[in-house]
Amino acid sequence: MKYDTLRETDPTVAEFLKAERVRQDDTLAMIASENHVSESVMEAQSSELTNNYAEGYPGERYYGGCEYADEIEQLAIDRAKELWGADHVNVQPHSGSQANMGVYLAMLEPGDKILSLDLTHGGHLSHGHPANFAGQVYDVEQYEIDPETGYVDYEGLHETAEKFEPDIIVSGYSAYPREVNFERIQATADAVDAYHIADIAHITGLVAASVHESPVGVADFVTGSTHKTIRAGRGGIIMCGEEYIADVDSAVFPGAQGGPAMHNIAGKAVGFGEALDPSFDEYAEQTVANAKALGDRLQEHGLDLVSGGTDTHLVLVDLRPSHPDTTGKEVETTLEGAGIVLNANTVPGETRSPFNPSGIRIGTPALTTRGFDEEACREVADLIYDVIDAPEYEAVMADVSARVNELTDEYPLYN
Numbered sequence: 230m231k232y233d234t235l236r237e238t239d240p241t242v243a244e245f246l247k248a249e250r251v252r253q254d255d256t257l258a259m260i261a262s263e264n265h266v267s268e269s270v271m272e273a274q275s276s277e278l279t280n281n282y283a284e285g286y287p288g289e290r291y292y293g294g295c296e297y298a299d300e301i302e303q304l305a306i307d308r309a310k311e312l313w314g315a316d317h318v319n320v321q322p323h324s325g326s327q328a329n330m331g332v333y334l335a336m337l338e339p340g341d342k343i344l345s346l347d348l349t350h351g352g353h354l355s356h357g358h359p360a361n362f363a364g365q366v367y368d369v370e371q372y373e374i375d376p377e378t379g380y381v382d383y384e385g386l387h388e389t390a391e392k393f394e395p396d397i398i399v400s401g402y403s404a405y406p407r408e409v410n411f412e413r414i415q416a417t418a419d420a421v422d423a424y425h426i427a428d429i430a431h432i433t434g435l436v437a438a439s440v441h442e443s444p445v446g447v448a449d450f451v452t453g454s455t456h457k458t459i460r461a462g463r464g465g466i467i468m469c470g471e472e473y474i475a476d477v478d479s480a481v482f483p484g485a486q487g488g489p490a491m492h493n494i495a496g497k498a499v500g501f502g503e504a505l506d507p508s509f510d511e512y513a514e515q516t517v518a519n520a521k522a523l524g525d526r527l528q529e530h531g532l533d534l535v536s537g538g539t540d541t542h543l544v545l546v547d548l549r550p551s552h553p554d555t556t557g558k559e560v561e562t563t564l565e566g567a568g569i570v571l572n573a574n575t576v577p578g579e580t581r582s583p584f585n586p587s588g589i590r591i592g593t594p595a596l597t598t599r600g601f602d603e604e605a606c607r608e609v610a611d612l613i614y615d616v617i618d619a620p621e622y623e624a625v626m627a628d629v630s631a632r633v634n635e636l637t638d639e640y641p642l643y644n
């Protein structure tokens with residue numbers, strides 16, 4: 230088969246892909262769930278494995294032609310086990326949500342009870358929101374963030390668990406800046422005889438680098454996505470102890486999914502290999518140091534951070550105390566105009582709507598991949614503050630855009 234480049238066969242798509250590459254290169258990606266994978270991970274993800282059907286697991290496939298798929302999936306599994314110290318890892322979930330679905334399917338019957346953090350307090354759709362299958366199939370009760378402290382209300386969680394008697398408690402969050410006390414939540418799960426899923430989607434990389442407490446060996450199940458702080462191929466992952474292997478594996482396939490996305494699993498293998506290098510620990514430490522520096526600087530400007538700071542890769546700004554008339558969506562839109570991309574986010578005790586909430590979530594994983602250090606992140610905090618404080622001034626927007634251009638040139642993304 231003659232190889233024609235995408236530019237030759239489909240210049241329209243090629244042009245959009247090029248534009249996306251330029252967009253990523255020329256803007257500051259501060260969406261806390263995003264990162265920039267290496268070109269090696271991208272190469273693996275765009276490999277011939279996209280053609281392959283490998284239903285089943287290494288050595289036990291329903292199709293021929295899987296010898297290299299077997300090698301690669303086993304490598305991804307072995308590297309993941311080494312990274313997180315898990316007894317068993319399933320690397321097939323197509324996403325973090327699919328990973329959660331796999332555990333629910335493995336352990337719950339329809340109508341069983343899930344106790345999880347409210348989405349507007351930093352939870353996730355797949356933890357039981359009514360718009361998601363988890364909220365439709367299971368009976369869901371939610372716990373909250375303590376509005377005074379900005380930390381998980383562990384006591385409230387415990388009391389709710391005693392009353393609700395859940396089958397599963399979900400910990401791990403999408404917009405929570407503080408270290409999660411997995412052991413405390415496990416104690417509640419033990420007290421009410423519930424399973425515990427720790428969804429570490431956001432902090433997979435921080436846990437792998439021991440920058441955040443690990444729930445592996447504490448919670449019954451650990452789920453996550455593989456393209457956020459861990460910076461591997463896109464998708465999900467489930468970790469569990471020996472006793473749950475058969476249930477989890479059969480829930481993922483054939484329970485929830487058909488053929489695994491082998492090209493993404495190759496990307497996972499490559500990214501996990503990169504994360505096993507000691508330099509990854511430095512990256513994870515720097516990501517957190519950068520978030521702290523950014524958060525401190527925003528506070529010096531008078532902005533209010535939920536929980537007063539961060540232990541992780543993100544900060545959550547509640548705009549209401551400092552800028553009561555400014556919404557998160559307005560800030561998201563104006564900042565994007567200046568080349569800083571982040572997302573509007575609900576805050577605990579939200580008084581607006583999820584579409585136009587009162588906060589912004591700001592993450593440092595992608596900037597840290599580009600080489601940003603604390604000083605550079607403090608400057609980014611200044612730029613963010615300038616836009617929040619004076620979005621109507623064209624001169625401010627022009628200055629911030631110009632400085633973003635200089636920073637993206639100073640810290641280039643891909644060669």
Ligand code: DSN
Nearest residue numbers: 261262325353403430
């Ligand atoms: N959508 C992701 C996030 O931004 O947190 C979680 O799946």
